[in-house]
Amino acid sequence: MIPELGEYALIISLCLSVLLGTIPLVGASTGNGLWCGYARPLSVALFSFVLFSFLCLGWSFLQNDFSVAYVANNSNSALPWYYRLSAVWGGHEGSLLLWLLILAGWTVAVALKSRNLPDDILARVLAVMGLIATGFILFVLFTSSPFERLLPRIPEDGADLNPLLQDFGLIVHPPMLYMGYVGFSVAFAFAIAALLSGQLDAAWARWSRPWTSVAWAFLTLGIALGSWWAYYELGWGGWWFWDPVENASLMPWLIGTALVHSLAVTEKRGVFKSWTVLLAIFAFSLSLLGTFLVRSGVLTSVHAFASDPDRGFFILALLAVTIGGSLLLYAFKASEVKSESSFGLFSRESFLLINNVLLTVICAMVLLGTLYPLLIDALNLGKLSVGPPYFNALFIPLSLLLALSLGVGTLMRWKQTEGGSLAAQIWLPGLFATVLAGICIVMLPSLPGFYTSIALLMAWWIVFTGCRDLLNRVRHKSNPLAAALSQPRAYYGMMLAHGGVAVLIVGAALVSTYSEQSDLRMEPGDRKSFADYEFVFDGIQHVEGPNFTSDKGVIRVLYKGEPYTELHPEKRLYTARGNVMTEAAIDPGLFRDLYVALGEPLGGDAWAVRVQYKPFVRWLWLGGLLMTAGGILAAMDLRYRRQAQRELARSESMG
Amino acid sequence: MNPKRRQRLFIVLFIVAGVGIAVGLTLFALNQNINLFYSPTQIAAGEAPMDTRIRAGGMVVEGSVNRSTESLDVSFDITDYEKTVRVEYTGILPDLFREGQGIVAQGALDGDGVLQAVEVLAKHDENYMPPEVAEALEKAGKMPKPAGQEFNK
Numbered sequence: 001m002i003p004e005l006g007e008y009a010l011i012i013s014l015c016l017s018v019l020l021g022t023i024p025l026v027g028a029s030t031g032n033g034l035w036c037g038y039a040r041p042l043s044v045a046l047f048s049f050v051l052f053s054f055l056c057l058g059w060s061f062l063q064n065d066f067s068v069a070y071v072a073n074n075s076n077s078a079l080p081w082y083y084r085l086s087a088v089w090g091g092h093e094g095s096l097l098l099w100l101l102i103l104a105g106w107t108v109a110v111a112l113k114s115r116n117l118p119d120d121i122l123a124r125v126l127a128v129m130g131l132i133a134t135g136f137i138l139f140v141l142f143t144s145s146p147f148e149r150l151l152p153r154i155p156e157d158g159a160d161l162n163p164l165l166q167d168f169g170l171i172v173h174p175p176m177l178y179m180g181y182v183g184f185s186v187a188f189a190f191a192i193a194a195l196l197s198g199q200l201d202a203a204w205a206r207w208s209r210p211w212t213s214v215a216w217a218f219l220t221l222g223i224a225l226g227s228w229w230a231y232y233e234l235g236w237g238g239w240w241f242w243d244p245v246e247n248a249s250l251m252p253w254l255i256g257t258a259l260v261h262s263l264a265v266t267e268k269r270g271v272f273k274s275w276t277v278l279l280a281i282f283a284f285s286l287s288l289l290g291t292f293l294v295r296s297g298v299l300t301s302v303h304a305f306a307s308d309p310d311r312g313f314f315i316l317a318l319l320a321v322t323i324g325g326s327l328l329l330y331a332f333k334a335s336e337v338k339s340e341s342s343f344g345l346f347s348r349e350s351f352l353l354i355n356n357v358l359l360t361v362i363c364a365m366v367l368l369g370t371l372y373p374l375l376i377d378a379l380n381l382g383k384l385s386v387g388p389p390y391f392n393a394l395f396i397p398l399s400l401l402l403a404l405s406l407g408v409g410t411l412m413r414w415k416q417t418e419g420g421s422l423a424a425q426i427w428l429p430g431l432f433a434t435v436l437a438g439i440c441i442v443m444l445p446s447l448p449g450f451y452t453s454i455a456l457l458m459a460w461w462i463v464f465t466g467c468r469d470l471l472n473r474v475r476h477k478s479n480p481l482a483a484a485l486s487q488p489r490a491y492y493g494m495m496l497a498h499g500g501v502a503v504l505i506v507g508a509a510l511v512s513t514y515s516e517q518s519d520l521r522m523e524p525g526d527r528k529s530f531a532d533y534e535f536v537f538d539g540i541q542h543v544e545g546p547n548f549t550s551d552k553g554v555i556r557v558l559y560k561g562e563p564y565t566e567l568h569p570e571k572r573l574y575t576a577r578g579n580v581m582t583e584a585a586i587d588p589g590l591f592r593d594l595y596v597a598l599g600e601p602l603g604g605d606a607w608a609v610r611v612q613y614k615p616f617v618r619w620l621w622l623g624g625l626l627m628t629a630g631g632i633l634a635a636m637d638l639r640y641r642r643q644a645q646r647e648l649a650r651s652e653s654m655g
Numbered sequence: 656m657n658p659k660r661r662q663r664l665f666i667v668l669f670i671v672a673g674v675g676i677a678v679g680l681t682l683f684a685l686n687q688n689i690n691l692f693y694s695p696t697q698i699a700a701g702e703a704p705m706d707t708r709i710r711a712g713g714m715v716v717e718g719s720v721n722r723s724t725e726s727l728d729v730s731f732d733i734t735d736y737e738k739t740v741r742v743e744y745t746g747i748l749p750d751l752f753r754e755g756q757g758i759v760a761q762g763a764l765d766g767d768g769v770l771q772a773v774e775v776l777a778k779h780d781e782n783y784m785p786p787e788v789a790e791a792l793e794k795a796g797k798m799p800k801p802a803g804q805e806f807n808k
Contacts, residue, residue, distance in 0.1 A: 236747075357670065365681045372685060383692035383790075385710060390688035394681060519746045521727050580750040599727075599747030608727055608747045 003068050003147040006056025010145075013049040013104075014137045016042055020107075020130030024123035028197070036123035043111035043126050046133060047104040054101045057146050058088050067154040070094060070146040076160035076576045078547035086171040087161045092295060092311075093146035095174060099291070100136050102175070102182045107133065110186055110211070116644040117207060124193035125186075132185055135318045143311045160547065160576030169229030177222030177249060181287040183215020184256060188284035191277045192326060195333040202340070205267035205276065206643060210635035212263055212280075213493070216256045217631025223249050224624025232584055237517065237595045237612045239620055242391040247370040248290035254363040255283040258356045260631075265352050269414060270340030272349075275356070277330060277337075285323045286363075292319050293370070344416035351409030358402045365394045396451055403458035403505060406498060407465035411472075425472075429464035436460045445531070448513050455509035459502040466495055490637035497630025500623040507619025516613040519599070523606045530613035533594060534558040535567075539605060548572040548581075553598050553607065557587065569598045569609075593617050690761060694794070698764065699738035705764045708773075711740060712759040720754055733758065735794075744772040751777040757789070 020042040027035025057070075061084045066072040074091045075084050089095040107129040114122055140146075164170075190208040194200045226249065231239045240246060259279040266276045292315040343349035369386045377383055411425045437457040441448060448456070470484060473491075477483035516530045522537040529535070538554040550572045557564045567585035574581060587594040592615045599608025692710040693703040703709055713733035720731040727746055731754075732739045742760050752758060752775060762772035 357673070361674070361677050365677070368681055369685060372689075383710075384689045385692070386685060387688045387690055387708075390684050393684045393688075519727055521725070582750055597747075602722060602727075603724060610747055 002056050002059050002063075003065065003149065006053045006060075007145065007147040009049045009053040009056065010137060010141060010147075013046055013053065013100075014134065014141060016046045016049060017130045017133040017137055020046055021127050021134050022130075023127075024130075025127040028120040028123040028127070031120075033119060036119045039123040039126040040111045042130070043104075043107045046130070047108035050097075050101050050104040050133075054088075054097055057094060057097060058085060060147075061085060061088055064158070066156070066158050067149050067151060068146070069148045069150045072150055072155045072158045074158065074161050076158040076547060078576070079158075079161060079166070080546060082171065083161060083166050087165070089174045090161045090165045090170065091146075093140070093144040095178075096136070096140050096144055096295070097146055098175065099178055099182060100133065100140060102178045103129070103133055103136065103185060106182055106186050106211075110189075114207070121193055121197060121199070121204075121207075124196050125189045128189035128192045129185060132189075132322075135321070139311075139314050139318065143314050157576070160574060163548070163572065163574040163577075163579045163581040164234060166574075167229065167233050169225060169233060173222060173225040173229055176218055176225055180215050180217075180219020180222050180256075181249075181252060181290065183211065183218055184252060184280075184283040184287050186211040186215060187259060187280040188326070191280035192329065195277060195329050198333065198336060200273050200277065200337050202267050202270050205263050205273075206640070208280070209260075209263045209267060210637070210640050212256070212260055213631045213635040216253075216260050217628045217635070219249070219253050219256060220624055220631065221628040223253060224621045224628070227624075228621050231617070232586055236582075236597055236610060237515075237584070237614060239511070239617065242369070242386075242388045244370045244373075245294050247366050248293045251363050251366055251370075252283050252286040252290060254359050254366070255279055255286055258359040258363075259283050261352050261355055265349055269343065269349060271343060272353070272356075273339065274330075274334040274337045277334065279356070281323070281326045281330060285319070285326075288315070288319045288322055292316060341415070343414070346412065346417045346419060346422060348409055348412040348414050348417075351405050351412050354405045355402060355409060358398055358405065362395060362398050362402075365398075366391065399505075400451070400454055400458055403462060403501065406501065407458075407461045410462075410465045410469045410498070425468060426465075429461065429468045432464045433457055433460035444510075445514065448509075452509045452513045455505050459505045459509075462498055462502040462505075466498055470495070488637055488639060490634045490639070493630040493632070493634025493637070495630070496633060497627045500626030500628075500630060502623075503619050503626060504623025507616045507623060510616040511614055511620065514615045515617075518611050520609050520611060521602055521606055522609045523604070528611050530611065531592075532560050533564070533613065534561070535594075535596065535611050537607070537609060540601075540607065543570070545572065547576060548574045550583075551598070551601075553585075553596070553609070555585070555596050555609075557594060565594075567594065567596045569596045571598045571600075588618060590618055591616060692759075695733060695735045695738040695740040696794075698740050698768070698770075703764055705766070708761065708763055709770075710759055710761050711742070711770050712757065713740070714757050715752070715754050717754045733760065740768070740770055742770045742772050742775075744775055746775075748775055749777045753777075 020039065023035050023042070024039035027033070027038070060068050060071050061075055062081065064071070064075065064077045064084075066075075070091060070093050074094070075087045079087065087094070089098040107126060110129070111122070111126055114125075117125070187208055190204065190211070194204045223246075226246070227239045230241070231237065259276065262272050262276040262279050265272045292312070295311060295315060369390050372386055373384050407429070408422075408426065411422065411429075434457065437453065437460050440456050440460075441453055470487075473487065474480040474483040518528060518530075520526070520528055522528075524537060524539040526537045527534055534557070536556040536558065538556055541552045541554060543550040543552045550570045553567075553569045553571075555567045555569065557567060565587055567587060569585040570583035572581045572583055573579070582597050582599075584595060584597040586596075592613060595610075595612035595614055597610045597612075599610060601607055690708050690710050691703075692712065695711065695713050697703055698711060703711070711733065713735045716732040716734050716739060719739075720729065722729050728743070729745070729748065730741060730743045732741055734740075742762070744760070744762075756777055759776045760770055760772040761774040761776070762770050765771050
């Protein structure tokens with residue numbers, strides 16, 4: 001009964017999304033205010049029904065309703081309740097429903113939070129969101145309904161959730177990532193609405209900016225969580241593999257980052273408008289492409305659930321319609337866009353342009369490396385894979401270049417900066433950065449390579465140019481400290497995010513250079529030393545879990561000869577599917593992780609053991625968190641609210 | 656051509672040149688780093704290059720896995736039920752590595768036709784078969800039945 005209600009709710013949502021996608025659009029283009037006015041209530045209704053449908057699925061999971069095929073395939077009565085709940089998005093069908101719920105959530109958020117938007121713009125934005133929702137609800141209903149029943153042969157118990165996904169990381173990673181992916185649909189909808197209405201001005205950028213920042217922040221968080229999850233659950237201590245699925249999330253992030261910066265220029269200076277629109281279109285298109293790559297089964301990874309070709313075809317069609325349609329619209333309308341001002345060669349605009357070009361180039365090379373094997377395979381020219389060296393060879397120098405221009409751009413003024421004053425600004429941060437990077441390099445256990453040294457230099461460069469910029473803003477004030485504390489939130493958001501980049505660079509550089517790793521055959525009593533740490537293998541204990549049995553290793557760690565801690569890596573056998581899973585044991589620290597994982601038993605009491613020493617690995621995710629916080633903080637800037645109040649007052653006085 | 660247009664032209668040319676160089680370097684890097692996939696039949700026929708990094712995949716032959724008692728060295732055979740290739744590897748095998756399971760190994764062929772693997776990949780789901788392996792088995796007409804229908808469904 002409950003699953004059927006869920007399915008009906010989804011069908012009703014389809015009708016609502018069709019209405020939402022048409023009525024306000026027609027209303028906006030014919031100037032019919034009544035029809036425009038339908039946008040908001042329809043959005044609320046759409047969200048309510050999708051939410052109801054989602055809750056129905058969640059209820060089926062909690063109740064262990066194994067007559068529902070999706071529940072039977074992804075859950076088990078022995079599964080703890082929180083994993084049963086997160087199993088809702090543990091497979092293809094449910095994760096699409098989550099996608100849909102988040103899309104509806106963003107739609108309703110725009111509807112409720114944008115009371116200040118002109119009615120026709122809001123109507124168009126919500127209508128575009130409705131059209132996207134229509135596409136995805138059709139996709140869910142026709143190719144991947146999570147509510148299909150297994151009747152009359154109801155399985156006695158479920159097949160269990162893939163043990164890799166029975167983890168806190170999975171509870172939070174997909175929702176965060178989807179918040180980001182789908183969040184770009186808002187930026188996309190604003191861009192399309194602006195193209196349709198022809199009102200592509202600074203106001204448009206100002207409306208679109210906070211939404212884009214929030215979506216970007218969520219995507220950042222989602223990627224960081226994914227990397228963290230892979231590190232402790234899947235990757236044997238790796239944190240980025242250039243796996244196509246990771247690339248699928250990185251590409252919208254790169255373009256999204258470019259978009260966040262380009263929007264800033266469009267809002268402040270009224271230039272780059274058509275470029276910003278193009279970025280908004282591409283950010284969302286790449287999110288869709290990511291969904292296609294991951295969900296269609298053309299890629300092979302933990303994310304590529306069992307799939308059938310219809311689904312891939314459907315998403316591809318959706319992708320073609322979205323990209324083709326929006327680019328066509330862009331082609332017709334973008335030529336009408338005029339820049340409102342000009343800028344000189346040495347200006348903040350120029351450096352944000354360089355930032356955009358670099359990010360786009362990085363994205364293009366990731367795209368090439370990701371799609372190339374698929375293309376070759378589709379043309380029947382053979383099967384191949386593109387290795388990490390390709391990505392590293394291009395990504396590292398380009399991102400360091402990006403860090404360099406980040407620092408310069410921070411110190412640039414809008415419109416025009418004199419070469420002389422720029423040099424006067426730059427030399428001191430440059431000197432500080434060089435000295436401190438030099439000190440760091442000397443303090444490191446061994447001399448780092450070229451890229452690691454440059455990375456350290458760039459991290460300090462970002463920090464000191466940021467400090468310099470803050471100093472410029474406050475030093476002529478009567479009370480510099482108070483001035484520093486009263487900077488707008490958007491400014492702090494920027495500083496925080498840029499600081500996050502610096503932290504991330506340090507983490508990536510040091511963990512790549514100074515990690516130590518050994519695969520060992522260990523018998524009880526065997527030892528292995530890394531840096532000041534010594535690992536002693538004390539054998540294996542047998543442990544029973546709720547839905548698994550486990551061999552738990554006992555590894556004592558000594559620090560400089562003194563007992564320090566004990567690590568318990570596990571080898572689990574999940575009984576429902578007979579899956580074997582490695583649970584690594586980690587002793588986390590701000591400056592280093594100790595990482596131990598069990599391989600397989602080698603006969604007698606001997607086990608294969610992987611022991612790792614990972615300096616600064618936490619900084620990777622710390623950097624991601626700082627960027628996330630920066631994005632959120634920037635979106636909460638008071639000026640958006642003040643702007644909203646002003647526009648509200650104006651519209652009321654006019655009305 | 657007015658100065659503004661000329662400036663714009665220069666910017667466009669600059670971007671085109673930059674993109675051109677980037678694409679050139681990218682394609683170069685790409686060509687250096689692709690790993691081609693070969694089936695055991697292709698390797699036995701001598702189609703695969705020696706001492707170049709390749710990917711090879713097939714089913715792990717039952718009873719062929721041989722672990723050294725002293726170290727982490729392991730060797731096993733992979734097959735497409737037409738030909739088999741020996742794989743040697745040092746290290747920890749993935750959790751889903753099992754006899755009778757489809758796997759992909761990355762490494763280089765040595766003079767004896769043995770694949771010296773640096774990485775062994777088995778995927779994350781017991782019903783999963785690497786598509787390269789599935790295709791190789793299809794080609795050899797040796798897709799296990801009816802178990803084959805259970806894979807990738």
